[in-house]
Amino acid sequence: MAQALAEAGAEAIALLDVKQDLGDAAAAELHSTTGIPVQYYKVDVRDGDAIAEVIARVTSDLGAVDIVINSAGVVDSNIKAETYDAAMFRKLLDINLTGSFLVSQACARHMIAARNGGSIIFLSSIAGSRVLHPQQQCAYNASKAAVAQLARSLAAEWAPHSIRVNTIAPGYMDTALNREALLEAQKKHWSAMTPMGRLGKPDELNGLAVFLASDASGFVTGAEILADGGYAVY
Ligand SMILES: NC(=O)c1ccc[n+]([C@@H]2O[C@H](COP(=O)([O-])OP(=O)(O)OC[C@H]3O[C@@H](n4cnc5c(N)ncnc54)[C@H](O)[C@@H]3O)[C@@H](O)[C@H]2O)c1
Structure with missing residues (x-):
């Protein structure tokens, strides 16, 4: 999505992630392409304090933040609810829900002060409105429902500041998130449950990201847009 935004005219990109090696490699590759x-x-x-500090560095290094994509997320799949460890449950919500909020809040504070508006994009999931199966993942499903409602709430609160807030709800995508041994067998089932008969390719969310980031979606806020190969029609 960052690559697509650059191709569509973004002037600079900040990548935030907890994994240093992946972040360094992605930044070098994106800069060279x-x-x-x-x-x-x-x-x-x-870490709210660390995020506020990083966003201040981003604005001083690269300029005002106009577009935010909240993509950091984790999934704990194949954990039965009755054995779900409370600390794991809280950790997932902390990353998927609170983390997206803290990043959005830090960026919105800059956007509001700059009086230039902006576009914030959340990543929910079909799991936010449907219970995915056969894998049990109650914390993930709940976190994604909450992310979508959080985005609608922020859309309402920040519309007076010309900040639009929207959500992309992907179906099953072929990314690192799903490259786990236990999930390999279940992927056949996921494809069978998807009218298009396959997982999405990572770059198949790019067009939506550019649409939601740009003036092409100038009157769109509080929306949750599915990109799921038709999964939700069944
Ligand atoms: N892959 C799918 O099938 C799918 C479907 C629907 C929604 N999503 C959502 O899309 C988003 C992106 O997922 P992806 O498939 O690209 O997964 P991914 O695992 O490839 O990327 C997620 C990134 O989040 C980072 N991250 C995890 N915990 C973090 C933390 N505490 N702080 C900062 N960064 C952290 C990881 O290091 C990783 O680089 C997620 O929110 C995910 O829930 C994915």
Whole structure:
């Protein structure tokens, strides 16, 4: 999505992630393919103080923040609710829900002060409105329902500041999130449950990200847009 935003005219990109090696590699690759400044910042989205500090550095290094994509997320799959460890449950919500909120809040504070508006994009999931199966993942499903409602709430609160807040709800995508031994067998089932008969490719969310980030969606806020190969029609 960052690559697509660069191709559509973004002037600089900040990548925030907890994994230093992935962040450094992605920043170097994006800079070499796009030619624009791309900087990686190591941060854990659960740490509000660290996020505020990083966003201040981003604005001083790269300029005002106009577009935010809240993509950091984790999934604990195949854990039965009756054996779900409370600390794990809280950790997942802390990353998927609170982390997205803290990043949005830090960026919105800058956007409001700059009086320039902006676009904030959340990543929910079909799991936010449907219970996915056969894997048990109650915490993830709940976190994604909450993310979508959080985004609608922020859309209402920040509309007076010309900040639009929208959500992309992907179906099953072929990303690192799903590259786990236990999930491999279940992928056949997921594909069978998807009218298009396959998982999505990572770059198949790019167009939506560009649409929601740009003036093409100038009157769109509080929306949750599915990109799921038809999964939700069944
Ligand atoms: N892959 C799918 O099938 C799918 C479907 C629907 C929604 N989503 C959502 O899309 C988003 C992106 O997922 P993805 O498939 O690209 O997964 P991914 O695992 O490839 O990427 C998620 C990134 O989040 C980072 N991260 C995890 N915990 C963090 C933390 N505490 N602080 C900062 N960064 C952290 C990871 O290091 C990783 O780089 C997630 O929110 C996910 O829930 C994915």
